[in-house]
Amino acid sequence: MIVVLQGPATGECRVCRFAVMTLNTFFFLTILVWVQTSLIIDMAPSVVPQSSAGGAALQASADDQLTIEMLGAGQEVGRSCCVLKYKGKTIVCDTGVHPAFTGIAALPFIDELDWSTVDAILITHFHLDHAAALTYIMEKTNFRDGHGKVYMTHPTKAVYRFLMSDFVRISNAGNDDNLFDENEMLASWRQIEAVDFHQDVSIAGGLRFTAYHAGHVLGACMFLIEIAGLRILYTGDFSREEDRHLVQAEIPPVKPDVLICESTYGTQTHEPRLDKEHRFTSQIHHIIKRGGRVLLPVFVLGRAQELLLLLDEYWAAHPELHSVPIYYASALAKKCISVYQTYIHTMNDHIRTRFNRRDNPFVFKHISNLRSLEKFEDRGPCVMMASPGFMQSGVSRELLERWAPDKRNGLIVSGYSVEGTMARNILNEPDDIIGMNGQKIPRRMSVDYISFSAHVDFAQNSRFIDEIKAQHIVLVHGEQNNMSKLRAALQARFTARGSDTKIHTPRNCEPLVLQFRAQRTAKAIGAIAAKPPAQGDVVDGLLISKDFAYTILDPKDLTDFTGLSTSTIVQRQRVALAVSWEMVRWHLQGMYGRLQEGVDAEEGLRTLRIMGSVDVRQSARHELLVEWVSSIANDMVADSIVALLLGIDSAPSSVKMTMHSHSHHHAADGKAEGSEEDTEAEATTDEEALTPKEGGTGLSVHPFSEQGLLEDSEAKAKSSKDDEVRGDAYQLAKMEHMAAFLEAHFGQVEELVIPEAHSSEQVDQVEAEGSVQAESREGKGDDAADTDMQAIKPAPDSDDAVADADVEAEAAAPEASPASPPVSIASLFDGTPRPALRVFLDEAEAVIDVENLVILASSESFRTRVQHLCTLALRSFTSLSDAFHLPQQMGTSLFQGKHSQLASIPEFGDERPAKMIRSS
Numbered sequence: 001m002i003v004v005l006q007g008p009a010t011g012e013c014r015v016c017r018f019a020v021m022t023l024n025t026f027f028f029l030t031i032l033v034w035v036q037t038s039l040i041i042d043m044a045p046s047v048v049p050q051s052s053a054g055g056a057a058l059q060a061s062a063d064d065q066l067t068i069e070m071l072g073a074g075q076e077v078g079r080s081c082c083v084l085k086y087k088g089k090t091i092v093c094d095t096g097v098h099p100a101f102t103g104i105a106a107l108p109f110i111d112e113l114d115w116s117t118v119d120a121i122l123i124t125h126f127h128l129d130h131a132a133a134l135t136y137i138m139e140k141t142n143f144r145d146g147h148g149k150v151y152m153t154h155p156t157k158a159v160y161r162f163l164m165s166d167f168v169r170i171s172n173a174g175n176d177d178n179l180f181d182e183n184e185m186l187a188s189w190r191q192i193e194a195v196d197f198h199q200d201v202s203i204a205g206g207l208r209f210t211a212y213h214a215g216h217v218l219g220a221c222m223f224l225i226e227i228a229g230l231r232i233l234y235t236g237d238f239s240r241e242e243d244r245h246l247v248q249a250e251i252p253p254v255k256p257d258v259l260i261c262e263s264t265y266g267t268q269t270h271e272p273r274l275d276k277e278h279r280f281t282s283q284i285h286h287i288i289k290r291g292g293r294v295l296l297p298v299f300v301l302g303r304a305q306e307l308l309l310l311l312d313e314y315w316a317a318h319p320e321l322h323s324v325p326i327y328y329a330s331a332l333a334k335k336c337i338s339v340y341q342t343y344i345h346t347m348n349d350h351i352r353t354r355f356n357r358r359d360n361p362f363v364f365k366h367i368s369n370l371r372s373l374e375k376f377e378d379r380g381p382c383v384m385m386a387s388p389g390f391m392q393s394g395v396s397r398e399l400l401e402r403w404a405p406d407k408r409n410g411l412i413v414s415g416y417s418v419e420g421t422m423a424r425n426i427l428n429e430p431d432d433i434i435g436m437n438g439q440k441i442p443r444r445m446s447v448d449y450i451s452f453s454a455h456v457d458f459a460q461n462s463r464f465i466d467e468i469k470a471q472h473i474v475l476v477h478g479e480q481n482n483m484s485k486l487r488a489a490l491q492a493r494f495t496a497r498g499s500d501t502k503i504h505t506p507r508n509c510e511p512l513v514l515q516f517r518a519q520r521t522a523k524a525i526g527a528i529a530a531k532p533p534a535q536g537d538v539v540d541g542l543l544i545s546k547d548f549a550y551t552i553l554d555p556k557d558l559t560d561f562t563g564l565s566t567s568t569i570v571q572r573q574r575v576a577l578a579v580s581w582e583m584v585r586w587h588l589q590g591m592y593g594r595l596q597e598g599v600d601a602e603e604g605l606r607t608l609r610i611m612g613s614v615d616v617r618q619s620a621r622h623e624l625l626v627e628w629v630s631s632i633a634n635d636m637v638a639d640s641i642v643a644l645l646l647g648i649d650s651a652p653s654s655v656k657m658t659m660h661s662h663s664h665h666h667a668a669d670g671k672a673e674g675s676e677e678d679t680e681a682e683a684t685t686d687e688e689a690l691t692p693k694e695g696g697t698g699l700s701v702h703p704f705s706e707q708g709l710l711e712d713s714e715a716k717a718k719s720s721k722d723d724e725v726r727g728d729a730y731q732l733a734k735m736e737h738m739a740a741f742l743e744a745h746f747g748q749v750e751e752l753v754i755p756e757a758h759s760s761e762q763v764d765q766v767e768a769e770g771s772v773q774a775e776s777r778e779g780k781g782d783d784a785a786d787t788d789m790q791a792i793k794p795a796p797d798s799d800d801a802v803a804d805a806d807v808e809a810e811a812a813a814p815e816a817s818p819a820s821p822p823v824s825i826a827s828l829f830d831g832t833p834r835p836a837l838r839v840f841l842d843e844a845e846a847v848i849d850v851e852n853l854v855i856l857a858s859s860e861s862f863r864t865r866v867q868h869l870c871t872l873a874l875r876s877f878t879s880l881s882d883a884f885h886l887p888q889q890m891g892t893s894l895f896q897g898k899h900s901q902l903a904s905i906p907e908f909g910d911e912r913p914a915k916m917i918r919s920s
Ligand SMILES: [Zn+2]
Pocket: 125, 127, 130, 216, 237
């Protein structure tokens, strides 16, 4: 596994199996894993949506669960607060207060969440039941200890500030348990990040969201949130009806997996807009005609602006009403109107057209702003819009208590009224209301309810849900009764059309856990994707995880596709060792066989390169430097070298060798200091360390090293009478090794040469036999027989061609006839004399052509046994450096795309059975 850390790495650290790579700043937590995976191509298009080259199915992890927990607005309206957790990310949608409560009681259940883990808080709109707890959470919880950010749209942020000032002022008046003060509110307000509608906002890796118009009020949006590919649409409050100034809620262009949807109005149906507008203005007109005052409790912002537009229009059309004043009793109103004027571009065509005609709709002609009740001359009929909308306190409550006893007056509740508030209670038309000071006040004024609430009704909501087509629907922001009615109605629709859409209505603090399909895909890109793989193909490359998406690519493409650059770790290990260079070479040769020896180009130090991957250098008099480029295989070789070096001191063979070589060594070397040395071992070491030249000592070659074997065999070959055999000392060494092995098992081993002394006779014999065989096969028209004939004839001029023909012929030949001794080795003769071995076991006999690795035996079972032994002999004969090919990494970068692997040891393959057995 390769793990990416930030920053370049150098030095001599011993970090096995880790390669450190420099990072582009774009990649923060990318994990690269070398994969070699069997390809499983899932044919379902929804699973492999973008991968042109197919995807590798990856192991599912246990965290594919989306947890939705309502800390408020679960089966209620008010204190909206929805927590989404998925893949270690946490998003909170809305942080409102409950209008029916004050102080801490109005907050969502914020203790249920560790706010420092929150990645982002998204506020849909400025209404208090969605935004008013934000300051408290930002300033008074551990949210500030984390890295979370807060987002809302530009108009929401602008209005939020004014609204919250008002909220602080009202809730702090006469209340001891105020949640926060103005300064805290402003401090947190400055940290809020304002976003545009339709802006794709990336919060962190794999976490992004986009705001879509929600209608409802100025700046209100829905959030389409994407966490690691999972899409959640959180609607907040939304309306699907275009009114005097706002656009209707949009249908986002991408289909979410989960829809978290308001259910304020349940299954109720709104009155058509023109009808209710007519009813509204008629009722106002009626109250004024009877000499009464009209009280319109509203939120400072939102529906108020819509009603102001409506009233201004109505007054303009009815000159007889011009003497009746319309007041908007809010100090905030003027400030907020400027916000409305600023964000006219986010409103609907109606408003923008008027604005473009220089007819600013928010400059009202018939409405006067009332800064405070003290300046209000309460004489005769009037229309008074006053906040707050729920009449829990403030101007609207004061006027309600003042005007309630007069039956000429009228109250029109125009928005949704939350349970437990005065606005809700008075709809039941009680005979008395309880004043702020606890006194009973008779109610004689008329009470009407005309909903201008900008929430969807059942028809709009169910159509919206149908269009969104989410797999899971979570109903929030609705009273239990409304919500369960809506749920039943939706369920009936889904059942009727055979849809398996799930509807959930979680209660506060009861987490809803949704499981999503665990299978993920890795996109193959670059060179790996050049050739579309087939089912079951093995894909070999680097697996890159970024933002919960997986990519598999060739290491060569790493920089091009990811911006990551690779670097290598060169590891160095110094070993203090008081033995001679020759001794080191001698031991290393014994273990690894062939070594490359030379001088380091940079420092001119004597260097041994072992298995092409690890260098051992004599860096100082009593010090060796082991240096290698880190990789799994090289680290392993280096470990073994270091272990070997550390053991040289105490190895009995070392002691023996140095004792033995003492006098001879000094004589050969001819160094002057010899006489001054105290001990033999030290003398050897010191001199050798200072003498960087090849010593012709008996120590220089290990007898078991490949070179040692060669030298030994060469000597023997020289003494051999047979000149032809002397050609390849290595073959001779191999044969001797094999002979020793076989001798240990069978006792008697004969060394022979192909062809033997009386070869011509045997060749003739075989030739004759061959013709017999050829004759017998003639009926079948087998060409192989002829080739076979040629193959066994001596043809020194065209060795290679014949040898090839021989192999082909043997491969094509049918299963040999039952074996019977003795074995004729003449059949092996192809014109090149070479060594062979003969072994006997009781009656059975086998001849081994050592060079070509062909065995002739008198029986199949004996041949198998001999072959097995010869294979073992070959394996033990092949030195480590020949048995393993390591990727050449000295001075080159990592990721050559090759793993270390077993080098092919010459073998007695089963592919050539016909050649193995032949009877004479
Ligand atoms: Zn709202």
